[in-house]
Amino acid sequence: MTLPSHTQVILGPPGTGKTSTLLGLIEDELESGTLPENIGFFTFTKKAVKEGKERAINRFNISNKELPFFRTLHSLAFRQLGLTRESVVSHTDIKDLNEKMNLKLTGRTTSDDGHLFGMTHDDRLAFIENLARMRDISLKQQWHEVDDAVGWYELERFAKGLQLFKEDRLLVDYTDMLQKFLTEGDVPELDVMFVDEAQDLSPLQWAVVRKLAEKAKKIYVAGDDDQAIYKWAGADVDYLIKNSKDAMILKQSYRVPSSVHEVARKCISQVSSRIYKEWTPRRHEGMVRWEPTIELVNMEEGDWLVLARTNYLLEDIDEYCRNEGWFFEVKGRPSISEAKVRAVIYWERLSKGQSISLTECANILKFIKVDKPKKLDTLDSAITLQYQDLNSHFPDLPDGHWYDVFDLLSPKEISYIRAMLRRGEKITKLPRIRLSTIHAAKGGEATNVVLLTDITARVYKNYQENPDDENRVFYVGVTRAKENLFLIEPKTTRCYQL
Numbered sequence: 001m002t003l004p005s006h007t008q009v010i011l012g013p014p015g016t017g018k019t020s021t022l023l024g025l026i027e028d029e030l031e032s033g034t035l036p037e038n039i040g041f042f043t044f045t046k047k048a049v050k051e052g053k054e055r056a057i058n059r060f061n062i063s064n065k066e067l068p069f070f071r072t073l074h075s076l077a078f079r080q081l082g083l084t085r086e087s088v089v090s091h092t093d094i095k096d097l098n099e100k101m102n103l104k105l106t107g108r109t110t111s112d113d114g115h116l117f118g119m120t121h122d123d124r125l126a127f128i129e130n131l132a133r134m135r136d137i138s139l140k141q142q143w144h145e146v147d148d149a150v151g152w153y154e155l156e157r158f159a160k161g162l163q164l165f166k167e168d169r170l171l172v173d174y175t176d177m178l179q180k181f182l183t184e185g186d187v188p189e190l191d192v193m194f195v196d197e198a199q200d201l202s203p204l205q206w207a208v209v210r211k212l213a214e215k216a217k218k219i220y221v222a223g224d225d226d227q228a229i230y231k232w233a234g235a236d237v238d239y240l241i242k243n244s245k246d247a248m249i250l251k252q253s254y255r256v257p258s259s260v261h262e263v264a265r266k267c268i269s270q271v272s273s274r275i276y277k278e279w280t281p282r283r284h285e286g287m288v289r290w291e292p293t294i295e296l297v298n299m300e301e302g303d304w305l306v307l308a309r310t311n312y313l314l315e316d317i318d319e320y321c322r323n324e325g326w327f328f329e330v331k332g333r334p335s336i337s338e339a340k341v342r343a344v345i346y347w348e349r350l351s352k353g354q355s356i357s358l359t360e361c362a363n364i365l366k367f368i369k370v371d372k373p374k375k376l377d378t379l380d381s382a383i384t385l386q387y388q389d390l391n392s393h394f395p396d397l398p399d400g401h402w403y404d405v406f407d408l409l410s411p412k413e414i415s416y417i418r419a420m421l422r423r424g425e426k427i428t429k430l431p432r433i434r435l436s437t438i439h440a441a442k443g444g445e446a447t448n449v450v451l452l453t454d455i456t457a458r459v460y461k462n463y464q465e466n467p468d469d470e471n472r473v474f475y476v477g478v479t480r481a482k483e484n485l486f487l488i489e490p491k492t493t494r495c496y497q498l
Helices: 018-031 046-060 073-080 091-101 121-135 139-145 152-169 174-184 203-213 238-242 258-268 311-324 338-351 358-367 387-393 399-407 411-423 457-465 467-478
Strands: 007-011 039-043 070-072 192-195 218-223 287-291 304-308 328-330 433-437 446-452 481-488
Touching: 007 018, 018 039, 018 046, 018 192, 018 218, 039 046, 039 203, 046 070, 070 073, 073 174, 073 203, 091 152, 121 139, 121 152, 121 174, 121 203, 139 152, 174 203, 192 203, 258 287, 258 467, 258 481, 304 311, 311 328, 311 411, 311 433, 338 358, 338 387, 338 399, 338 411, 358 399, 446 467, 457 467
Parallel strands: 007 218, 039 070, 039 192, 192 218, 287 481, 304 433, 304 446, 328 433, 446 481
Antiparallel strands: none
């Protein structure tokens, strides 16, 4: 598939300001008289669209309603087909499908290591069936390519049963949306369209882009083939490579320092199929250092991104951070909720004979799911309470209720909170330490990056068979660092060779 000849491809190596470049082009269009509603901005994920839309709204002082075509491709298909939420497969529908076909689908059809490991058997069936449609190949071909203990006849039975279920209930899933858009969708006539993160598009998504491009006066496609790490999810970077003959390459990185740039070059130079790109690091040396273990990395201050190839490899790091009493983020969620920490802090103050405010008292009650006593609203807001005051002010609450704070927490949680208190760790909206897989961190950055070089047996097997995949993944991991990169020496022979 080739894009129209008037397509401008923009290749943006890490930190070169690809999205900023696109926003600059949008600004040029607006200044030349192009209406916001005639501009399309499409990308791979909701997160990327949200970021692009927010930056456009703030930069150009326009409203959300004026940007109807800033969307994911799925959202666009949903809109242009005139679908409703009731027509899209829901969790309730999945439960009904489970009952009808005696399945145990959870709805989890993603993997953090490029394999089906970690999914239920039935989720594997759903993943394979959907992947065939995303790649626009036959189910049997996809089945032959998957290294998994899934029988052909059970996969075929599942696919037929799923299709009949959707037809009977007049339902579509997200992949159906794209397929229906290609044949039935109302294609908007755009003055200019932008496609970001093009290296992550599947063949089916590329077909949607091609259909949109047929009615667009100007087309910009941006991405970076070197950061194509979603092959396992159906992405086909070859489409971008084939359409990048006269691509504009952004050459100045505003993130990556020179020492990290050298490591990144080692990773990406091992990729056999790519567009050669020279890009310049920012004028700062930075630091790259090997460490035997993460325990030798001082993470007392600053912002940190700790990266591993899979979530499994982060489990020991998670335990280490808890033992140290650090507040951190893992899988996009805080290591412990603020409500739990507050309740323990306030209760331990009371138990030590210290005073707490009425607001702090109310937080304890809320946490242990006790309705706030009406008397609390009648008390002077400036009043403070000690433990001996509780019974006098709240005689209707049994004394034992206050100890429910600890009943609602596991011993590990209590130990972790106390470790945080000893350290004096602050609970912030955005934890300064983030644990993440490399895939989940794509697009992110941090002053300090810790990168584990160990990989699992399944990933190692893929590394031996498809080295380009893993070289790209670790290239993405390395280039998240703005200042310092700490590489952790492998514990086994199954590791990425850097």
